[in-house]
Amino acid sequence: MALIHVTSPVDAELIKKLRAGNRVLISGVIYTARDAAHLRLIQALEKGDKLPFDLKGQTLYYMGPSPARPGQVIGSAGPTTSSRMDSYTPRLLAAGIRAMIGKGNRSPEVKEAIRKYKAVYFTAVGGAAALLAKSIKQAEVIAYEDLGPEAILQLDVDNFPAIVANDIYGEDLFEQGKTKYQRES
């Protein structure tokens, strides 16, 4: 299976070429946000408060790492379950987020929003956290430090392995995979 190199922030033209099931290597800048940070981002958007970073075109990684040992960039750093972010996602895509990385499938509303706003959802392998940490070259807390592991981090990643799960054409890796391999027992 061919690997597609993706630079983050992801170019709008590249989004058109990404299809569910494509294996990708992501390099560039991504931002972590999980449950508690999503809630705060949404509250900030609703109140019209200043956001901790400009969302336009950016990539969110649903991840809260384990602490770094002295001399390490980050601890273990695999994706968390994306569906818990589903209720917030259409609002964030409307505000400019273009790519997301997590694990597990998304709601019909999120898939529709991915089509509408020309975005992409990547999945990494949940639980491969020590391995995935190897592709994180720099990590810095940029907001909500009080949330501990749920703070927003700006990460520099290099060849972070993921797979396109939902594309702008409405295709879904999880549905495709299941259909292909399910059988009558």
Add this chain to the structure above:
Amino acid sequence: MREIKAGSITQVVAQLCQQANFELGEDVLSAFRQARQTEESELGREVLSQLLENARIAKQECLPLCQDCGMAVVFLEIGQEVYITNGALYAAVEEGVRHGYTQGYLRGSIVSQPFSARVNTKDNTPPVIHTEIVPGDQVKVVVMPKGGGAENMSKLTMLKPGDGQQGIVDLVVATVDEAGGNPCPPLIVGLGIGATAEKAMLLAKKALLRKVGKLNPDPEIARLEKEILTQVNALGIGPSGFGGRTTALAVHAEVMPAHIASLPVAVNLQCHSARHKEIVL
């Protein structure tokens, strides 16, 4: 009577928290290797390869297998001829979790007051502690870091007695199907059948401590485990939910007698990061 100091319990719990988070059991690793041989999906095999490589890195570098270092579930089997001195037992266990998680650079994933403030306690306390009094003069300490993603997909159902075996199979298969890729398959499916609502779930959790793929010694229960495993693996969910034949590595069921009115069935899902370590004092 045999005396065991609370401080030794603290030390042992701290050590087990780290060991469990850094080292996957050989039973789990060999189940991954076997699944990689039989898995038909290319992406599925790739996931299994990543998991084996992940386990290698984690052990070698003392890095957590998963960034979700779990809620610390601690099982204590306390011999009735043992008395604990120099401190309170539960406080000693909690202190062990605190030391283990902070000194091992393990993620604190526990929030106080779960429905409102949700402030991270930072040291992963408090743990969940289950104690059992058994004959003898030893203490067995088991630490199981249980991740949130798989735990969230757990289910307790009070079936009707007439639902019988087919009712159980249908329920478990539907639970795994609904969970999809979220609980990080390949899974170990823990089942607790019988007893009462709370005991059924505890049986399901304890079933996860069994060596992966070791069948229940009761042949009828073992047949049920095999049947459920076959049906779960026919769902097509596969490793990480990317599609494939390996949705579960094993189904472990524990069974107890039930009330004439009841057939409680608890499903507790374990992600592939099936972490638990134990020591007998």
